[in-house]
Amino acid sequence: MTATSQHQQPTPERFFNAINAYEQTEAIKAAVELEIFTAIAEGNTTSATIAKRCEAAERGVRTLCDFLTIHGFLNKEGAQYVLAPDSGLFLNRHSPAYIGTAIEFLLTPRLRESHALLTEAVRRGGCALGEGTLERENPDWVKFAQAMMPLMHMPAEIMAAELRKGGEAHKVLDIAAGHGIFGISVAKENPAAHIYAADWKNVLEVATKNAQAMGVADRYHLLPGSAFETDFGSGYDLSLITNFLHHFDPPTCTTFMRKVHAALKSGGRAAIVELVPNPDRVTPPTAAAFSMMMLATTPSGDAYTFAELESISKNAGFARVELAPPEIGLDRLITAYR
Amino acid sequence: MTATSQHQQPTPERFFNAINAYEQTEAIKAAVELEIFTAIAEGNTTSATIAKRCEAAERGVRTLCDFLTIHGFLNKEGAQYVLAPDSGLFLNRHSPAYIGTAIEFLLTPRLRESHALLTEAVRRGGCALGEGTLERENPDWVKFAQAMMPLMHMPAEIMAAELRKGGEAHKVLDIAAGHGIFGISVAKENPAAHIYAADWKNVLEVATKNAQAMGVADRYHLLPGSAFETDFGSGYDLSLITNFLHHFDPPTCTTFMRKVHAALKSGGRAAIVELVPNPDRVTPPTAAAFSMMMLATTPSGDAYTFAELESISKNAGFARVELAPPEIGLDRLITAYR
Numbered sequence: 175m176t177a178t179s180q181h182q183q184p185t186p187e188r189f190f191n192a193i194n195a196y197e198q199t200e201a202i203k204a205a206v207e208l209e210i211f212t213a214i215a216e217g218n219t220t221s222a223t224i225a226k227r228c229e230a231a232e233r234g235v236r237t238l239c240d241f242l243t244i245h246g247f248l249n250k251e252g253a254q255y256v257l258a259p260d261s262g263l264f265l266n267r268h269s270p271a272y273i274g275t276a277i278e279f280l281l282t283p284r285l286r287e288s289h290a291l292l293t294e295a296v297r298r299g300g301c302a303l304g305e306g307t308l309e310r311e312n313p314d315w316v317k318f319a320q321a322m323m324p325l326m327h328m329p330a331e332i333m334a335a336e337l338r339k340g341g342e343a344h345k346v347l348d349i350a351a352g353h354g355i356f357g358i359s360v361a362k363e364n365p366a367a368h369i370y371a372a373d374w375k376n377v378l379e380v381a382t383k384n385a386q387a388m389g390v391a392d393r394y395h396l397l398p399g400s401a402f403e404t405d406f407g408s409g410y411d412l413s414l415i416t417n418f419l420h421h422f423d424p425p426t427c428t429t430f431m432r433k434v435h436a437a438l439k440s441g442g443r444a445a446i447v448e449l450v451p452n453p454d455r456v457t458p459p460t461a462a463a464f465s466m467m468m469l470a471t472t473p474s475g476d477a478y479t480f481a482e483l484e485s486i487s488k489n490a491g492f493a494r495v496e497l498a499p500p501e502i503g504l505d506r507l508i509t510a511y512r
Numbered sequence: 513m514t515a516t517s518q519h520q521q522p523t524p525e526r527f528f529n530a531i532n533a534y535e536q537t538e539a540i541k542a543a544v545e546l547e548i549f550t551a552i553a554e555g556n557t558t559s560a561t562i563a564k565r566c567e568a569a570e571r572g573v574r575t576l577c578d579f580l581t582i583h584g585f586l587n588k589e590g591a592q593y594v595l596a597p598d599s600g601l602f603l604n605r606h607s608p609a610y611i612g613t614a615i616e617f618l619l620t621p622r623l624r625e626s627h628a629l630l631t632e633a634v635r636r637g638g639c640a641l642g643e644g645t646l647e648r649e650n651p652d653w654v655k656f657a658q659a660m661m662p663l664m665h666m667p668a669e670i671m672a673a674e675l676r677k678g679g680e681a682h683k684v685l686d687i688a689a690g691h692g693i694f695g696i697s698v699a700k701e702n703p704a705a706h707i708y709a710a711d712w713k714n715v716l717e718v719a720t721k722n723a724q725a726m727g728v729a730d731r732y733h734l735l736p737g738s739a740f741e742t743d744f745g746s747g748y749d750l751s752l753i754t755n756f757l758h759h760f761d762p763p764t765c766t767t768f769m770r771k772v773h774a775a776l777k778s779g780g781r782a783a784i785v786e787l788v789p790n791p792d793r794v795t796p797p798t799a800a801a802f803s804m805m806m807l808a809t810t811p812s813g814d815a816y817t818f819a820e821l822e823s824i825s826k827n828a829g830f831a832r833v834e835l836a837p838p839e840i841g842l843d844r845l846i847t848a849y850r
Binding site: 185186190192197198202207230231232233235236240246250261263277298299325454459468474476504 | 524545571578609637795803
């Protein structure tokens with residue numbers, strides 16, 4: 175993520191930096207584990223004082239903090255390190271928006287191992303480790319539910335507020351609920367809403383705890399099992415389909431959206447939350463690059479453009495599909511109207 | 513290495529991208545292994561034709577090529593992929609400057625494993641895997657010698673031309689010769705020069721083959737063993753110390769430079785080639801970030817600033833130390849005069 179230096183002569187710098195990019199992964203993981211950002215937020219700003227707070231070697235801390243500065247997580251003023259604004263908000267343990275726990279899911283061994291076989295994944299056009307993340311009752315999804323809620327808290331609130339503009343939803347189906355925060359945010363936005371959360375049984379235990387902690391347990395109902403097999407019931411005003419469709423190929427998504435369509439009442443909405451690349455598939459960078467994560471870790475998933483999600487939804491019977499203007503964190507909100 | 517998108521609201525995008533940066537490592541490795549750049553250079557510009565040439569799935573190739581575009585290795589024009597200039601020069605197998613072999617060294621398991629223990633390395637202030645890359649007769653240095661010559665060929669020629677300006681060298685000591693290309697380039701620049709190459713015995717076998725292939729074998733002499741223990745002899749006009757000092761701490765570097773000083777004749781020069789960060793230690797990015805590689809993989813190595821290299825050299829008895837203006841690839845050339 176570092177800008178390549180200006181060179182007159184041709185340079186292998188981009189190659190060298192990309193080959194060594196795994197150092198960024200390890201460095202941010204080490205910084206979170208050692209609580210470097212928290213230490214700086216607490217007022218420790220030199221490598222000596224940070225090292226003392228983090229019980230680490232000054233030499234190691236200096237090199238790590240310089241590296242974090244190079245990659246934009248810190249600023250360096252003389253010998254003092256200062257948190258970049260996003261680091262202060264998201265990586266300081268004392269911040270309510272702390273998301274450091276996300277590394278527990280984002281760096282699960284299965285994700286790393288799938289990528290270590292990327293050459294084979296490109297050859298076959300999908301994950302080189304069997305079903306990848308899509309295995310039944312995959313315990314990594316429990317880790318996902320436990321680790322990713324902080325990262326999704328703010329996006330979920332933005333989504334709930336945006337959806338509220340389209341009317342009150344009383345019966346809400348939350349598909350692949352995970353941590354549950356998307357459905358819970360809708361429940362908090364609207365005291366009349368009941369949430370029906372679908373996910374693997376082991377994952378729903380996490381969502382249930384979160385619903386209890388956030389005071390909506392009496393309006394929280396469980397639909398355990400595969401989202402493709404579970405009977406959702408019917409008469410829903412709203413269905414949340416957050417970060418789910420990217421795991422599957424378009425025909426599977428269409429089949430699934432037909433099931434959602436049948437569960438919605440007339441005039442109901444499906445709210446699809448996804449990383450959505452532009453039609454060129456190479457911008458914006460983070461959303462477009464997500465296609466690689468799906469290639470490496472699923473048999474046939476992808477990051478879908480709006481046109482693709484619109485086509486999937488319309489083929490499933492939805493009448494109208496809209497892209498909401500605001501970003502939901504790194505995601506976008508697509509609303510499909512029955 | 514991707515620019516973070518412009519957001520009004522705070523965003524965890526930098527964190528998310530850094531955590532997933534290992535995908536860049538795996539993607540460039542896969543692209544080299546599958547010969548994606550070579551396929552494009554041969555005129556295959558769509559995912560379908562590249563896939564056919566590389567015996568891979570079109571879906572996999574499309575996602576990989578989009579990812580390589582996001583990270584600046586390719587440009588995308590409609591559905592066609594075009595090589596970025598550096599990719600054409602360095603990553604196309606048909607190019608004389610092809611450096612794809614470098615992944616064999618840059619991604620040796622020991623380097624990856626050392627980084628996987630980075631939290632512990634920061635705690636202790638050095639490699640968490642014993643001596644790291646510095647073990648005696650470490651076979652990774654044979655891999656280094658075999659894999660890295662292409663990456664160093666152009667820098668070595670620039671260095672040899674630059675050193676030639678300072679006078680003819682007849683007796684040249686090449687320390688940690690590796691592939692041998694730095695010494696060989698001096699020998700090619702000056703037909704009167706004899707090169708004495710110091711490195712582990714197994715590594716010198718690679719250098720010897722390269723010296724033979726490049727027609728300087730009759731002026732190529734071997735000094736096998738540890739650079740700290742081997743008797744170099746004396747009367748050298750020039751000593752090359754390329755990408756060596758960063759493995760050690762300053763006192764060890766000073767001791768070593770004293771040994772080099774003793775081997776040089778009066779008026780002789782030591783040519784130090786290193787990644788040299790600015791005094792702030794966070795610019796330029798590639799040189800400054802190299803400090804992290806040394807933290808993770810050596811007990812006490814570092815990327816040294818010019819002031820530090822000057823101090824090391826002067827403490828070892830050198831009279832004058834100069835930083836040459838041109839870049840030697842990603843490195844800089846520092847000349848210490850006896």
